[in-house]
Amino acid sequence: MASVYGNDFGARAETSSDEPQSFLDLLAGEGRVEPRDEMPDAYRRTLVRQIAQHAHSEIIGMQPEGNWISRAPSLRRKAILMAKVQDEAGHGLYLYAAAETLGVDRADLLDQLHDGRQKYSSIFNYPTLTWADVGAIGWLVDGAAIVNQVPLCRCSYGPYARAMVRVCKEESFHQRQGFEILHTLSHGTPAQRAMAQDAVDRYWWPSLMMFGPPDDDSPNSAQSMAWGIKRFSNDDLRQRFVDMTVPQAEALGLTLPDPEIRWNEERGHYDFGEVDFTELFEVIKGHGPCNAQRMSHRVRAHEDGAWAREAASAYAQKQAQKQAEKQLVRTEGAA
Amino acid sequence: MREWPLWEVFVRSRRGLSHVHVGSLHAPDAEMALRNARDLYTRRQEGVSLWVVPAAEIVASTPDQGAAFFDPADDKVYRHPTFYDVPEGVEHL
């Protein structure tokens, strides 16, 4: 009966291709699936892939903004940015931990990131060229992420939902600080204002692409929705983001680079132009401006740190051995 | 060892409350686990006390034990105070 909170890799519940009744009952009752419950293999695989990709996105996402820690234009901004990039490492950790409850090992997931078998969000393959990009990432990219992630707080898989609750709480600080950066710039000097507009021009369309391909073109969505992993369709979420963001852009006094944006009284939503996904697919294939750079940064950090990780393991082993020897001496002494 | 062992983290959010499971992390040993937990799980004043437990040391019930473990409690509502009727006006009971 040596079982562990969600992490007993050796002795996980039996899985099969068909969906066990207990699993279907849980979904039907809006219950949460927990690590040791029976679940279909495909459900487990889908979750591992999605949570891992999400975790990878958090840690790769540290780079574009981390770029600006050394150059932040005031000490207050520097502190905020350090805290924000740190949060992203934290989010990565929460998510890797959630993935591990499904019987995978973080080291394996990192290997799959490093050799390209698993992906991260393509948005982070765009460069942060100016300080205003830090604002645009906070406002638009984190804003889109929040719209995507809030429904995940009710995801059918318990550990993922709990991780997302924690992440979402912290993300709202991220979005607000981004908005504040852009607000300050758009009310600053002409050069600052231009910088802010340029960043929004470059980050608007990639942010819309973060919601994924259109619904007719998204083969896995229906299954994910049936499993309670996904709650809303890509297009619904994209619309929600546009509706939320257009008034905020007005408050900033900045223009969104889409002449087709206008309020549609009949639909009760903003209309907007068609997203050109050809670029997104090119970026996903690895032809984005920063794909190679992001990966080599990540792999280098991992490889450069190997000796330190190994040293800590070796030290722990030595200490455990010493402890065991001491125990042995004590036991023998008592006998 | 490819990866440091996994530790489960429990935080007491304030005095008077129990430690509650908040998540997990990797660390080479207990001392580092405690420090990593401090940095990761209490950086927004979330806690006043921490426990870390090697994930491999936790003994858990399994879902198939669920019926035998927990269902027998279902029909013993008399364990709950609300089961009992008390005449109106009787206080401190």
Next chain:
Amino acid sequence: MTTPPSSSSPPLRSSAEQLGRDPGRPGAGLTAYVLGLADDALVSAQRMGWWISRAPQLEEDVALANIGLDQLGQARTLLAYAGEIEGDGRSEDDLAYLRDEREFRNVWLVERAQTDFGVAMARLLVFSAWQRELYGALASSTDATLAGVAGKAVKEVAYHLDHASHWVVRLGDGTEESHARMQAALDAEWPFVPELFEPVDAALVAEGVAVDPVALRPAVLARIEAVVAEATLAVPQVAPAVGGGRRGLHTEEMGYLLAEMQHLARSHPGATW
């Protein structure tokens, strides 16, 4: 300071002019002392920020960010105070972003690039052991502001010292490779230890405002050497570096650090962020 008077003209104050400016005016000694502590913390935080996304493990990214944030917080409070006692209306950002190399007063220990985790931990061990003793003593300074800053900071640097100590022990007493690398890292940082103990303004010490660094030496070294011994490492026997940070004399790396840190703020004079 014996820098010759500068011939350069406004609007940019030359560094030499800055350093020589009214050395006798009231508070100049205290301003310089506070700036020294502030710049140590600021430059250290600047280097620490580099590690976020580059640490050996994700948990360590988070830990090093916490340490950098503590240091940056100390720097901001101290810079604001330096600006206040200087009395020229300079803010924390004016002092951080608009001074040149020769006006910075941090020690050499903190300013050089560190891209090896062992070096980072060796440096943090030395720096935090020193700060631990310094702030511990400064908490009873007769200057109420400094005493307040130190009283808060001493708890932060105690944690930094704890973190660095744990890593130095693990790297020193880990694998054969890590032992060698940790010893090399310690050897590389050791020449920069003596500068921490260079005397400061004697009048400030006499008034009980400043802490005499010379007096901190035994306790700081005892702290470090205990960790070095537990880590099965040897205390390096190396000659001290020349130093001079407190007088505005820096390594060449300092200019690059400032160029990166300051360029955006300086590109938009008068802008707010």
